[in-house]
Amino acid sequence: MTAVRLAVVGLFCLWPILTPAAPPATGWDQLSPQEREALKPLEQRWSELSPERQERLRRGAARWQRMSPEERDRTRERMSHWRQMSPEERAQARERYRNFKHLPPEEQQRLRQSRNWYKNLPPQERERLRERWRNMTPEQRREFRERDRMPNRPGESDNAAPRGGRGRN
Numbered sequence: 001m002t003a004v005r006l007a008v009v010g011l012f013c014l015w016p017i018l019t020p021a022a023p024p025a026t027g028w029d030q031l032s033p034q035e036r037e038a039l040k041p042l043e044q045r046w047s048e049l050s051p052e053r054q055e056r057l058r059r060g061a062a063r064w065q066r067m068s069p070e071e072r073d074r075t076r077e078r079m080s081h082w083r084q085m086s087p088e089e090r091a092q093a094r095e096r097y098r099n100f101k102h103l104p105p106e107e108q109q110r111l112r113q114s115r116n117w118y119k120n121l122p123p124q125e126r127e128r129l130r131e132r133w134r135n136m137t138p139e140q141r142r143e144f145r146e147r148d149r150m151p152n153r154p155g156e157s158d159n160a161a162p163r164g165g166r167g168r169n
Helices: 002-018 033-038 040-048 051-066 069-084 087-101 105-119 123-134 138-147
Strands: none
Touching: 033 040, 033 051, 087 105
16 A cells, blocks of 8 residues: 555656646747738737647648648638538538548548549539439438449458449449
8 A cells, every 4th residue: 555655646746747848828929920910810819828729829820821822722711611510510520530530541542532533523513413412312322332342352341431433423
């Protein structure tokens, strides 16, 4: 019992050394002009933010400064779309992202290629495919997904996500 107490006291004493220190808070006037420009909407609340949040925002501002005008436009569109989503839609998007990140790199690449293929279709063709999908029954959708499936890789189950291409018309 004494050994346990000694260990607890030892850990308690070492806790400040073992835990990483939080970054110090940064005053608004300590930000670079570029950071202040990018973070201007947060100026009034800046001192209320935690040091960790300030640091994340500063890293985001630095990324923003490195973006091309086209990348900034695309980011603005995405942020606008995100703000318009309901909390449930945001939760679903986060879950899809987590699931995507757990896929093997080859599967992630296949999905990116498939998405790019779809995005490069003319708007009328994308709408035609969306309408076709909406009109399918759940069974037809399952069959559609399975139609272009490649044979399973070793160790892969039949329940894995389809790896096929774009589907057949």
